[in-house]
Amino acid sequence: MFGKRRMFKVPVHQKFDYKPMYYDPKKEELEERIKGLKELQKDDVEGAKARIASGMRSSYLADQEYRKRQVLRSNLVLVGVVIMLIVLGYLLLNVYLPDLNKFIQ
Numbered sequence: 176m177f178g179k180r181r182m183f184k185v186p187v188h189q190k191f192d193y194k195p196m197y198y199d200p201k202k203e204e205l206e207e208r209i210k211g212l213k214e215l216q217k218d219d220v221e222g223a224k225a226r227i228a229s230g231m232r233s234s235y236l237a238d239q240e241y242r243k244r245q246v247l248r249s250n251l252v253l254v255g256v257v258i259m260l261i262v263l264g265y266l267l268l269n270v271y272l273p274d275l276n277k278f279i280q
Contacts, residue, residue: 214225 211225211229214222215229216222217225
């Protein structure tokens, strides 16, 4: 009676297409380094930018002692500011809180 026509639509099977990939981190790193070196060797504006950026990066990474001194200095400043805020808060609470308490009552 219905022949090839159906009353309900039958779902179509879905295909699973998996293509495995092999990941080699050493090879990826080598390719990135080669790509970076090729960028450095270019004689155009982009090559010059890459050389300048590379020089800045290497000089920043080379002077770790300077970075350590700067981090220590900033940490000491932060500790000093926190201590000053604690002392200031303590003094304000001791000086103004009794007066404020008397004013409220």
